[in-house]
Amino acid sequence: MTKPLATHLAQIDSILQAWGMPAAQAAETADILAYADLSGIDSHGMSMLPAYNAWRREGRLNMAAIPRIVKESPVSALVDGDDGLGHVPAAFAMRTAIAKAKAVGIGVVVVRATSHFGACGYYARMATNEGLIGMVATTASGVRVPPTGGAEAKLGTDPWCFGAPGAPGRPFLLDMATTTVAYGRVRNKANEALPTPDGWILDRSGQKTTDPTAVSERGGFLTSLGGTPENSSHKGYGLAMMVDILAGGLAGMTYPTDPLHAKGSRLDLGHFVLAMDPSLFRDGADFAESVATFADQMRATRPLDPARPVMVPGDPERATAARRMIDGIPVAPGLKTQIRAIAEAANVSWLLD
Amino acid sequence: MTKPLATHLAQIDSILQAWGMPAAQAAETADILAYADLSGIDSHGMSMLPAYNAWRREGRLNMAAIPRIVKESPVSALVDGDDGLGHVPAAFAMRTAIAKAKAVGIGVVVVRATSHFGACGYYARMATNEGLIGMVATTASGVRVPPTGGAEAKLGTDPWCFGAPGAPGRPFLLDMATTTVAYGRVRNKANEALPTPDGWILDRSGQKTTDPTAVSERGGFLTSLGGTPENSSHKGYGLAMMVDILAGGLAGMTYPTDPLHAKGSRLDLGHFVLAMDPSLFRDGADFAESVATFADQMRATRPLDPARPVMVPGDPERATAARRMIDGIPVAPGLKTQIRAIAEAANVSWLLD
Numbered sequence: 001m002t003k004p005l006a007t008h009l010a011q012i013d014s015i016l017q018a019w020g021m022p023a024a025q026a027a028e029t030a031d032i033l034a035y036a037d038l039s040g041i042d043s044h045g046m047s048m049l050p051a052y053n054a055w056r057r058e059g060r061l062n063m064a065a066i067p068r069i070v071k072e073s074p075v076s077a078l079v080d081g082d083d084g085l086g087h088v089p090a091a092f093a094m095r096t097a098i099a100k101a102k103a104v105g106i107g108v109v110v111v112r113a114t115s116h117f118g119a120c121g122y123y124a125r126m127a128t129n130e131g132l133i134g135m136v137a138t139t140a141s142g143v144r145v146p147p148t149g150g151a152e153a154k155l156g157t158d159p160w161c162f163g164a165p166g167a168p169g170r171p172f173l174l175d176m177a178t179t180t181v182a183y184g185r186v187r188n189k190a191n192e193a194l195p196t197p198d199g200w201i202l203d204r205s206g207q208k209t210t211d212p213t214a215v216s217e218r219g220g221f222l223t224s225l226g227g228t229p230e231n232s233s234h235k236g237y238g239l240a241m242m243v244d245i246l247a248g249g250l251a252g253m254t255y256p257t258d259p260l261h262a263k264g265s266r267l268d269l270g271h272f273v274l275a276m277d278p279s280l281f282r283d284g285a286d287f288a289e290s291v292a293t294f295a296d297q298m299r300a301t302r303p304l305d306p307a308r309p310v311m312v313p314g315d316p317e318r319a320t321a322a323r324r325m326i327d328g329i330p331v332a333p334g335l336k337t338q339i340r341a342i343a344e345a346a347n348v349s350w351l352l353d
Numbered sequence: 354m355t356k357p358l359a360t361h362l363a364q365i366d367s368i369l370q371a372w373g374m375p376a377a378q379a380a381e382t383a384d385i386l387a388y389a390d391l392s393g394i395d396s397h398g399m400s401m402l403p404a405y406n407a408w409r410r411e412g413r414l415n416m417a418a419i420p421r422i423v424k425e426s427p428v429s430a431l432v433d434g435d436d437g438l439g440h441v442p443a444a445f446a447m448r449t450a451i452a453k454a455k456a457v458g459i460g461v462v463v464v465r466a467t468s469h470f471g472a473c474g475y476y477a478r479m480a481t482n483e484g485l486i487g488m489v490a491t492t493a494s495g496v497r498v499p500p501t502g503g504a505e506a507k508l509g510t511d512p513w514c515f516g517a518p519g520a521p522g523r524p525f526l527l528d529m530a531t532t533t534v535a536y537g538r539v540r541n542k543a544n545e546a547l548p549t550p551d552g553w554i555l556d557r558s559g560q561k562t563t564d565p566t567a568v569s570e571r572g573g574f575l576t577s578l579g580g581t582p583e584n585s586s587h588k589g590y591g592l593a594m595m596v597d598i599l600a601g602g603l604a605g606m607t608y609p610t611d612p613l614h615a616k617g618s619r620l621d622l623g624h625f626v627l628a629m630d631p632s633l634f635r636d637g638a639d640f641a642e643s644v645a646t647f648a649d650q651m652r653a654t655r656p657l658d659p660a661r662p663v664m665v666p667g668d669p670e671r672a673t674a675a676r677r678m679i680d681g682i683p684v685a686p687g688l689k690t691q692i693r694a695i696a697e698a699a700n701v702s703w704l705l706d
Contacts, residue, residue, distance in 0.1 A: 076633040150654035150663045162595040174591035238527035238666040242515040250634040257650035280429040281603040297610035301503035310503045313591040
């Protein structure tokens with residue numbers, strides 16, 4: 001019940017084009033979504049299409065959006081995403097940041113008037129592929145996380161990604177929601193009618209639960225990284241606020257505390273990307289080699305369970321990608337039903353049987 | 354059993370000068386350490402003096418160090434800390450980053466050949482005081498944290514701080530160890546013979562414990578933020594690696610996975626500081642006002658416990674500082690005994706009785 005990457009990608013691409021996205025942009029968006037599925041970040045790939053479809057049908061996504069730079073300096077740019085999906089403007093932003101980093105050492109680009117962009121890691125990897133340090137953050141449309149000590153949701157999962165070049169093809173790549181887990185992992189449990197592990201979620205009164213529908217259907221919450229106040233959930237909460245400040249505040253978008261955040265005729269999300277050349281400080285190749293050594297020394301740590309060697313950020317996704325390049329990409333039954341209906345409604349060939 | 358800030362600071366200052374630090378640098382270092390104590394970050398103020406004293410006596414700290422820039426570009430500088438304490442070079446680094454941010458929009462400064470610098474928040478606040486976004490990270494000498502799934506310590510508490518200007522005098526200021534808690538909080542529990550809350554620490558075999566001496570005396574570990582693998586301790590672990598890459602790797606210092614890390618004749622730590630002007634993207638005053646509104650909306654969240662209103666990062670430290678400006682700064686009995694012995698050995702007046 002798996003399909004090769006090319007087929008998986010073609011299914012996404014055909015749906016996006018049927019929705020009115022120009023071919024070049026559909027191809028890039030499909031590539032970014034398929035990267036997530038290939039890498040095992042199932043919450044941020046094809047499983048986003050139902051949400052994109054809902055936004056599109058509500059008239060809140062400009063499928064023909066063309067991003068453009070509206071403010072610029074040698075070290076920075078502000079990109080307007082033209083109220084479309086976020087993948088193309090975020091990739092454009094990172095290419096712009098990379099060019100600036102190569103010219104002057106650092107580039108910071110903020111995207112306004114944008115929406116969901118898939119997995120952060122894709123964009124940070126664009127920087128590491130060029131021997132640069134990358135940092136990527138985005139605001140989120142869903143408001144599902146209370147601040148520490150709060151009984152109302154005021155934050156999104158507000159992901160943040162950090163990358164650094166290491167061994168060739170094996171960069172350091174930390175792609176994380178600032179919650180204990182990403183919402184997509186809870187949604188996927190709900191799709192498949194499975195319970196969530198203890199500590200991931202709270203019901204709408206703030207009590208612990210393991211029923212994912214408490215969040216996906218009944219207004220419950222995700223916990224901030226740390227989980228409980230005593231175990232420093234204020235840190236996950238604070239990281240989420242900083243993501244909103246960098247990706248939303250600098251872009252002039254609404255904060256998730258605004259009752260109208262992501263509720264209007266456009267999604268008004270924002271992204272933040274940074275690329276930095278390590279050769280500002282030391283030889284770039286030496287630096288990458290030092291990161292590779294650091295990662296190898298970490299992998300050599302005596303494991304708690306001999307069957308489960310220690311990994312570094314980026315390893316799990318690369319291992320899944322290598323496996324799925326051979327075995328193909330699985331699509332869970334619940335999701336497959338949804339995508340099939342979307343493909344039929346869009347009048348495109350169904351490729352995943 | 355408290356003393357006014359001025360007395361507390363004078364005690365630190367006199368000890369540093371007796372140790373051979375020039376007056377201007379002792380004053381700045383004392384100011385930074387006293388900021389931590391005033392703000393309730395008791396783990397990073399006066400309580401560090403016993404460790405500094407040990408390093409000094411071992412000949413591993415240059416008390417007469419003068420930081421200097423050894424590599425520079427319009428957006429960056431590499432500072433050599435001259436193997437002294439980290440406070441003066443880190444403040445110098447942030448002043449340099451601020452000047453660059455004011456000139457070209459962003460400044461990134463890395464410090465090499467340095468050591469412990471107190472609380473990260475002091476330096477990020479230097480940036481927010483100028484209307485800039487600040488980011489500060491440092492490597493740590495203690496290696497007390499296993500990677501997720503590992504049974505050996507390979508990381509420090511590797512703190513990271515993020516700041517953004519908000520309402521006047523009330524910036525967003527998140528100052529966090531990437532562990533569940535900072536080592537200092539465990540050490541302070543050990544000093545006072547109190548147990549640690551569940552989830553903070555592991556014994557040397559990797560099992561949970563609440564005895565802080567399992568860490569401070571018997572080779573136990575701190576947990577990474579997240580606490581357990583199921584609750585995403587790989588995120589705290591990954592953030593710690595990124596801190597080491599930015600603050601240690603860019604500086605050309607050893608990583609904590611290196612068996613010789615912080616074990617040699619010098620401590621060879623590194624710092625990373627960044628300052629960024631929000632007016633690269635939008636009006637700076639409008640941006641600060643938006644952060645102030647975001648913070649106020651967060652504080653207005655309905656609390657789980659009506660007696661404990663929701664706070665934003667920076668609020669707890671400011672509340673403690675306001676209280677201690679009136680009540681004075683307490684020094685716990687265990688610590689006071691240690692500092693008294695240090696003052697006597699340094700032949701300086703004892704001011705804290």
